[in-house]
Amino acid sequence: MRTLLFIIQKEFLQIFRNKGMLPIIFVVPIVQLLILVNAATFEMKNITVSVVDLDLSTSSRKLISKYEGSPFYQVVQTTFSYEKALDLMQKGKVDVIIRIPNGFERHLVKENQGKVQFVINAINQSVAGLSSAYCSSILIDFNRELMQDWLSPAQMAGLKNIRTDYSYWYNPKLNYKTYMVPGILVLLVTIIGLLLSGMNIVREKEIGTIEQINVTPIRKIQFIAGKLTPFWIIAMFELAFGLTVGKLFFDIPLVGNLWLIFLSGGVYLFVILSFGLLVSTITNTQQQAMLVSFFFMVVFILMSGLFTSIESMPGWAQQIDRLNPLMYFIKIMRMVLLKGSTFADISPHFYSLVVYAIVTVSLAVRRYRKVA
Amino acid sequence: MKRFLGFVVKEFYHIFRDYRTLLILFLLPAIQLLLFGYVITNEIKDARIAILDQSKDEITRRISEKVLSSGYFILDKNLSASSEIEQVFRKGNVQLVLVFAPDFAKNLDKTGNARVQIIGDASDPNTANILVNYIQGILSNYLVSLNAEKIPMQITPEVRMMYNGQMKGVYMFVPGLMAMLLMLISALMTSLSITREKELGTMELLLVSPLKPFQIIIGKVFPYVFLAFIDACIIIIIGNTVFGVPVVGSVALLLFESFLYICMALSLGILISTITSSQQIAMMLSLVALMLPTILLSGFIFPVENMPVVLQWFCKIMPPKYFITIIKSIMLKGNGFSYIVYETAIMTGFTAFFILLSIKKFKVRLA
Numbered sequence: 001m002r003t004l005l006f007i008i009q010k011e012f013l014q015i016f017r018n019k020g021m022l023p024i025i026f027v028v029p030i031v032q033l034l035i036l037v038n039a040a041t042f043e044m045k046n047i048t049v050s051v052v053d054l055d056l057s058t059s060s061r062k063l064i065s066k067y068e069g070s071p072f073y074q075v076v077q078t079t080f081s082y083e084k085a086l087d088l089m090q091k092g093k094v095d096v097i098i099r100i101p102n103g104f105e106r107h108l109v110k111e112n113q114g115k116v117q118f119v120i121n122a123i124n125q126s127v128a129g130l131s132s133a134y135c136s137s138i139l140i141d142f143n144r145e146l147m148q149d150w151l152s153p154a155q156m157a158g159l160k161n162i163r164t165d166y167s168y169w170y171n172p173k174l175n176y177k178t179y180m181v182p183g184i185l186v187l188l189v190t191i192i193g194l195l196l197s198g199m200n201i202v203r204e205k206e207i208g209t210i211e212q213i214n215v216t217p218i219r220k221i222q223f224i225a226g227k228l229t230p231f232w233i234i235a236m237f238e239l240a241f242g243l244t245v246g247k248l249f250f251d252i253p254l255v256g257n258l259w260l261i262f263l264s265g266g267v268y269l270f271v272i273l274s275f276g277l278l279v280s281t282i283t284n285t286q287q288q289a290m291l292v293s294f295f296f297m298v299v300f301i302l303m304s305g306l307f308t309s310i311e312s313m314p315g316w317a318q319q320i321d322r323l324n325p326l327m328y329f330i331k332i333m334r335m336v337l338l339k340g341s342t343f344a345d346i347s348p349h350f351y352s353l354v355v356y357a358i359v360t361v362s363l364a365v366r367r368y369r370k371v372a
Numbered sequence: 373m374k375r376f377l378g379f380v381v382k383e384f385y386h387i388f389r390d391y392r393t394l395l396i397l398f399l400l401p402a403i404q405l406l407l408f409g410y411v412i413t414n415e416i417k418d419a420r421i422a423i424l425d426q427s428k429d430e431i432t433r434r435i436s437e438k439v440l441s442s443g444y445f446i447l448d449k450n451l452s453a454s455s456e457i458e459q460v461f462r463k464g465n466v467q468l469v470l471v472f473a474p475d476f477a478k479n480l481d482k483t484g485n486a487r488v489q490i491i492g493d494a495s496d497p498n499t500a501n502i503l504v505n506y507i508q509g510i511l512s513n514y515l516v517s518l519n520a521e522k523i524p525m526q527i528t529p530e531v532r533m534m535y536n537g538q539m540k541g542v543y544m545f546v547p548g549l550m551a552m553l554l555m556l557i558s559a560l561m562t563s564l565s566i567t568r569e570k571e572l573g574t575m576e577l578l579l580v581s582p583l584k585p586f587q588i589i590i591g592k593v594f595p596y597v598f599l600a601f602i603d604a605c606i607i608i609i610i611g612n613t614v615f616g617v618p619v620v621g622s623v624a625l626l627l628f629e630s631f632l633y634i635c636m637a638l639s640l641g642i643l644i645s646t647i648t649s650s651q652q653i654a655m656m657l658s659l660v661a662l663m664l665p666t667i668l669l670s671g672f673i674f675p676v677e678n679m680p681v682v683l684q685w686f687c688k689i690m691p692p693k694y695f696i697t698i699i700k701s702i703m704l705k706g707n708g709f710s711y712i713v714y715e716t717a718i719m720t721g722f723t724a725f726f727i728l729l730s731i732k733k734f735k736v737r738l739a
Contacts, residue, residue: 035669116528160480161484161515166490195659262687288393309418348462
């Protein structure tokens, strides 16, 4: 036990002596939380539009005024030339071109059919999907108005109607930040934890100080535990700090039981930190360790469901994703913080993390060799 | 010159001997691109829903069928009481609940008015919003088919997706991944390789050698230009052959701009290494300060225009943003040089700025 305390003390001394690292560990993540949460948003506003109205009729003008009046759109160009509008899109200044063909109103009156063309920049497919949905929804409203203008009340009453009420639970205002804060917080804690632990042993190898430890009577498990504990404490502190910032600045609901968060967070950090130590024991230079951790980190992050939904990944990818610790913890965080899920609700994810932790810790201990 | 060449050769030895790093460097872009190309999608399909049908008649059954056969939804379970809604949401395996009011068909027939309620789990607001829209679309289509003869004129949209007709997610990942990996290799690897010499003490040896400081730096950086360039080509080739991401514009221009970006990232790496003393700090600084902003503040995933104005200003000082704009412009839109003069100029400016700053900060003495 005393040996363990000594190595923990040594690690803490090393961390706090390093004046360059302290701000990176404590200040940068919080600043990033504040900045990045604001950046990660799909809330569409300012969709830039170019209008090509070749009909110039009452109906077409009325339709266009709908788009001009909507807070989501910003009409930056009105022209008769489709080529000019396309050119602006080439330059990246316009997201959507609305093109109303000549004879729009005539067709509408004669054949009960009008066509409007939306040309959308689809390089970012998710943004394009949203823009297209917004464009169509304005059109649907417009259609309804047309119907009311043209039908007599008696005719209207003859129509069958399904009234849809919709409600958004847990986040009625659809505030995207509430959703992102828990996720990004997990991300930051993970990055700091993985990098700190991943660089640690390999650094001692590179500098040569590992030899000095290897000749001491310290046991493998003590060594790993001594390396893990300081980082675990730092990362837990950061999790708590990040939650406080989230509450203060972003007004995160914190519906569920916070102890549940810290319990799963503690287990999760065991996974991440021992994963880092594992990387550290199998690599020879910090450069290698960094590359390996970076590789796993990017894969873990992008498959974690933080930015994209897991359900829409192909089946085999979802199976692989069961090896992704981030996925579990992000789910737990969101479920508990935003929906107030109980232990019974999160237990499948929680136990997966526990199993994961046991496996990675024992692997790290096994892989660490006291031979250089 | 001979001395310099000798030094460059030494650097290449360093890199080629460490075959693990080399392997990772070349596998990294390939694996990630394949993974993201096949796996990551923003498209929402197979969302799990629960249905609470209090009416259980012909019409609610038909609507349910329409919803479930649309390809967007999978039925997770049929609920029997509204108290169960909260339960399934909390367990987290249902994203949306569809509630049919009692006597649905009867009401629809008699009063022409029936009620349905859609409840989305908006702890994921984006998905909830999209799913609710999907359901509404399905319902209104159904309504139109019910009232087929009685509805007068309709305006239908005709949507054309430019540059990415099949709406593939890879189109976004290829430019983003290029910006990210080139930044990683160029900025991170160089800063690490220079600070490594400092940490191990071999920098001292180099500094007392007849090589001039700038020769040392250039020599250090040179091999990484190569590696980064090869990686850029790997990404473009895989993107093109496996996923069919086109290179509409000029390949030469694309390579030239990549080269410029690599130079920019390298000079950033040099700057980082001149102001840090240990690999750990250099790495944390580049990873923490560069990686997340490269993913999030560059327009890679989230469009810059949607961010708060202050952040948009912040994005303007993110070099990857300009590179991503340039690649998209050349690869996908097929633009010529005249469209990207502004971005190119800014990247050149960044490069000059970083180089000047590192010359100013460079110390010949270590302690």
